[in-house]
Amino acid sequence: MPDPNLAAVRARCTRALTYHGPSHESPAAMLREVTALVSDDLAPDNYGEGDLIAGFEREMADLLGKEAAVFLPTGTMAQQIALRIWADRKGPRHVAFHPRCHLELHEQKGYQVLHGLHGVLVGSQHGLLALEDLRTVGDPLSALLLELPQRGIGGQLPTWEELTAIVSWARERGIALHLDGARLWESAPYYGRSLAEISGLFDSVYVSFYKGLGAIAGCVLAGPASFIAETRVWQRRHGGTVVHLFPYVLSAKAALARRLGRMQAYADRARAIAARLRAVPGIEIVPETPQVNMMHLYLQGPKERLEEAALAVAQETGVWMFGKLQPGPIPSRSLFELTVGDAAMELEDDEIAGLFEALFVKVGIAAE
Amino acid sequence: MPDPNLAAVRARCTRALTYHGPSHESPAAMLREVTALVSDDLAPDNYGEGDLIAGFEREMADLLGKEAAVFLPTGTMAQQIALRIWADRKGPRHVAFHPRCHLELHEQKGYQVLHGLHGVLVGSQHGLLALEDLRTVGDPLSALLLELPQRGIGGQLPTWEELTAIVSWARERGIALHLDGARLWESAPYYGRSLAEISGLFDSVYVSFYKGLGAIAGCVLAGPASFIAETRVWQRRHGGTVVHLFPYVLSAKAALARRLGRMQAYADRARAIAARLRAVPGIEIVPETPQVNMMHLYLQGPKERLEEAALAVAQETGVWMFGKLQPGPIPSRSLFELTVGDAAMELEDDEIAGLFEALFVKVGIAAE
Numbered sequence: 001m002p003d004p005n006l007a008a009v010r011a012r013c014t015r016a017l018t019y020h021g022p023s024h025e026s027p028a029a030m031l032r033e034v035t036a037l038v039s040d041d042l043a044p045d046n047y048g049e050g051d052l053i054a055g056f057e058r059e060m061a062d063l064l065g066k067e068a069a070v071f072l073p074t075g076t077m078a079q080q081i082a083l084r085i086w087a088d089r090k091g092p093r094h095v096a097f098h099p100r101c102h103l104e105l106h107e108q109k110g111y112q113v114l115h116g117l118h119g120v121l122v123g124s125q126h127g128l129l130a131l132e133d134l135r136t137v138g139d140p141l142s143a144l145l146l147e148l149p150q151r152g153i154g155g156q157l158p159t160w161e162e163l164t165a166i167v168s169w170a171r172e173r174g175i176a177l178h179l180d181g182a183r184l185w186e187s188a189p190y191y192g193r194s195l196a197e198i199s200g201l202f203d204s205v206y207v208s209f210y211k212g213l214g215a216i217a218g219c220v221l222a223g224p225a226s227f228i229a230e231t232r233v234w235q236r237r238h239g240g241t242v243v244h245l246f247p248y249v250l251s252a253k254a255a256l257a258r259r260l261g262r263m264q265a266y267a268d269r270a271r272a273i274a275a276r277l278r279a280v281p282g283i284e285i286v287p288e289t290p291q292v293n294m295m296h297l298y299l300q301g302p303k304e305r306l307e308e309a310a311l312a313v314a315q316e317t318g319v320w321m322f323g324k325l326q327p328g329p330i331p332s333r334s335l336f337e338l339t340v341g342d343a344a345m346e347l348e349d350d351e352i353a354g355l356f357e358a359l360f361v362k363v364g365i366a367a368e
Numbered sequence: 369m370p371d372p373n374l375a376a377v378r379a380r381c382t383r384a385l386t387y388h389g390p391s392h393e394s395p396a397a398m399l400r401e402v403t404a405l406v407s408d409d410l411a412p413d414n415y416g417e418g419d420l421i422a423g424f425e426r427e428m429a430d431l432l433g434k435e436a437a438v439f440l441p442t443g444t445m446a447q448q449i450a451l452r453i454w455a456d457r458k459g460p461r462h463v464a465f466h467p468r469c470h471l472e473l474h475e476q477k478g479y480q481v482l483h484g485l486h487g488v489l490v491g492s493q494h495g496l497l498a499l500e501d502l503r504t505v506g507d508p509l510s511a512l513l514l515e516l517p518q519r520g521i522g523g524q525l526p527t528w529e530e531l532t533a534i535v536s537w538a539r540e541r542g543i544a545l546h547l548d549g550a551r552l553w554e555s556a557p558y559y560g561r562s563l564a565e566i567s568g569l570f571d572s573v574y575v576s577f578y579k580g581l582g583a584i585a586g587c588v589l590a591g592p593a594s595f596i597a598e599t600r601v602w603q604r605r606h607g608g609t610v611v612h613l614f615p616y617v618l619s620a621k622a623a624l625a626r627r628l629g630r631m632q633a634y635a636d637r638a639r640a641i642a643a644r645l646r647a648v649p650g651i652e653i654v655p656e657t658p659q660v661n662m663m664h665l666y667l668q669g670p671k672e673r674l675e676e677a678a679l680a681v682a683q684e685t686g687v688w689m690f691g692k693l694q695p696g697p698i699p700s701r702s703l704f705e706l707t708v709g710d711a712a713m714e715l716e717d718d719e720i721a722g723l724f725e726a727l728f729v730k731v732g733i734a735a736e
Contacts, residue, residue, distance in 0.1 A: 007411055007419070010411070011409055011411060025412065026408065026409075026410065026411070026412065027406050027410050027411075027412050027420075027612075027614045027615075027618070028403075028406045028407065028408045028410060030412075030612075031399065031402060031403040031406055031614075031615065031618075032403060034399060035396075035399040035400055035403045038395050038396045038399055039396065040394065040396045041379055041394075042394065042395050042396060043375055043378070043379060043394070043395075044393065044394065044395050044398075051375070052395075072607070073441055073607065073608070073610050074607040074608070074609070074610055074611075075607075076604065076605075076606075076607035076609070077606065077607025077608075078607070080607065106604075107604060107605060107607075108601050108602075108604045108605045109605070110604070110605030110606065110607070113605055114482045114483070114605055114606070115482070210611055210612075216611075216612050216614075216615065217610050217611045217612050217613075233476050234476075236444065236474075236475060236476045236478070237444075237475060237476045237477070237478030237481055237482055238444075238445065238478065238482070238606050238607055238608075239440070239441065239442040239443075239444035239445025239446070239448065239475075239478070239606055239608060240441070240442070240445075240606075240607060240608075241442070241444070242441050242442055242585050243442075243578055243584075243585045244395075244398075244578075244584050244585045245585075246395045246399075246584075247395075247399065247584065247615035247616075248615075250395070250399075
């Protein structure tokens, strides 16, 4: 349950470090944005049908270079369905992914419990899944899921050469390739390639509209037309065929129009911020040079004291840093995931560094 | 896919027969309603947590007389989860429901394919599930689902005596009772009992916020606290833990405030309309006297010609009757489900009868 004190302090902040900031992230702001977009004669979608949703799905399929696409409420639903379809088509119940994969860590093992699939974890907790890791897999695989970028390790991306080598390895073995593109929009600038070119390496692709794009919620799964037709059957089984999804669809359209073109700027800014933060004692950055618009900051100091300090900094400066940190791999470090969006774009590098310096002064790590 | 001609005619209609009418049912109208409700300092829900959603779940639990409740995107998700939890607790994989149950007909057999449950169909297609039908069940049951009212047969309700006898039968056998209350709001006036009193017969209850209440989407599953805690785990597995559900939650609050108090009036009006329509040749009404705010109208004439005629009536009168009919049990009859909401409340009984008379003239059933 949310901490009321934390929520109250956050509500009084006018700026923030991560994502798009309080002026965009309130329900009032997000609802006003979609309400302004909607014309009086727009008809609602009905259980997945209608011009609005079908038109948006068509746009997304084209953008991703796929035959078809379907709008779904969550990535959890999209990706379990994708792997289930590939497993049913290919035969084996084994599907492979990185140990920090969302399906393995954040979905209460839905892929196992609902779909009877077996996860094969490939690669190490702290590094990218590599071709050499795949060579050690003994189980027959239906599908291989790759997450671009790999969020759990600070948003890292394989080189294009490594990526295409992995893809070739899977193709040669008849293994379906699924792209967890929760942050695919953020990856394109790094590769200097179009979304369709990156998606083209994969049989199916999931993309999300919140996170970097900042929509209310929702995602798209794209792939061959027959695959998307099957997805719609599974969508109904999962309870994802919501009578009206228009608030999410409208919000996704608005978010794409507003932020897809900013991804290069966010990533450039992430690298500049990282360069500045490397000069602040008590912070270790993963990856050292961000590849996309995110990075993991391992902060020195006891987790609870850092959290209290961030609250104090927020009260003093009006800038929201973070509420709860994640425990780090060693007791002396806690993890803050910094995603550069509209919020950080409004702050100076020195101002951001100053927030962390103030934080460490409060926990007694650095001298004032 | 929607018929563009049909959509265009519908868009030009200013009134309607069923539900709440074009002035309420456009995305623009629904979004304006929720946007007007939201205060600038309201914080968003996050993956099912936050004051807005928790407060609404508390209200719904209280209204339904249950320990706890959880807001979910769809009834499909809610009810599969409910039956799965009861099956896991009780042991048998068999769960019983009416042959017109939503789980059996409209969910692509998710309860079987995702949850490994076996459906036992109890009662006949055209009548209510009765105590005597239950006595013929040979399989051991974990749960019995009752739908109040039974939508597939025109919204019929068992008498309170029959209902409590069924409940006692299940209780004596240790079978969990789940209420499909998609239209529970609509049932309370018939029984002259509170929602909590009706829900009190059941271990778990699902209620919907669209349909009779006219919200954008969403539902609540209510029951014992431990059951709801388990539901949240399954919600995540299903992909129902949407990052932000606030558009739906706000809309549900607005719809409850606006329409819960109108259910008696809707039902009274349904009975008056049925009484008037009985005088129109070519219509058979199920049930003859509506018990809630809905009824099934079996219309004489070929389905396609009736549909064309309704389109012509809509163009001439500006009142939307229906788009597509459901095929009836015999070729000479097609089914139109009439749900009385704000839309029908704005029409006179004679005006409604006149629409059907005009319809039959066009298909050549009645003389002009």
